[in-house]
Amino acid sequence: MKQLEVQIMGQSYLLGCPPEGDARLLDAVNRVDLAMCKIRDSGKIKARDRIAVLAALNLAFESPEKSAAVQTTTTPQQTDPSRDEAQLSALIQRLDMALGQDGQLL
Numbered sequence: 001m002k003q004l005e006v007q008i009m010g011q012s013y014l015l016g017c018p019p020e021g022d023a024r025l026l027d028a029v030n031r032v033d034l035a036m037c038k039i040r041d042s043g044k045i046k047a048r049d050r051i052a053v054l055a056a057l058n059l060a061f062e063s064p065e066k067s068a069a070v071q072t073t074t075t076p077q078q079t080d081p082s083r084d085e086a087q088l089s090a091l092i093q094r095l096d097m098a099l100g101q102d103g104q105l106l
Contacts, residue, residue, distance in 0.1 A: 008033045009040060009048070013098040028091060035059055056095065060088070 001016045006029045017025045035055035045051055 008098075009036045009051070015094055015098055031059060032056075032095070052095070056092070 001018055003014050004017045004022065004025060005012055005014050006026070007013070008029060015025065015029075032055060035058055036051050039045055039051045039054050039058075045054065
């Protein structure tokens with residue numbers, strides 16, 4: 001497993017990345033960064049851990065809507081809800097490790 005250095009809300013994180021997973025991880029980092037910056041820029045919340053929790057909830061809330069859209073355009077064999085849950089759990093674990101001192105998401 002290789003490591004990628006990324007920035008989320010201006011802070012650097014070193015994340016583990018599976019082989020051939022660079023693009024997906026960088027896409028996820030970009031979505032998380034955008035979500036967190038949007039919350040921070042609203043000016044209502046300042047604490048990083050609270051911003052991270054709200055961003056994670058917003059992204060998780062959007063996820064089923066996107067999955068439903070994908071399911072209407074793909075065959076049933078191409079979607080696997082248990083695989084999606086495993087990927088979400090792995091992403092949350094990576095976020096927890098990356099946040100380290102800032103606190104755990106869940």
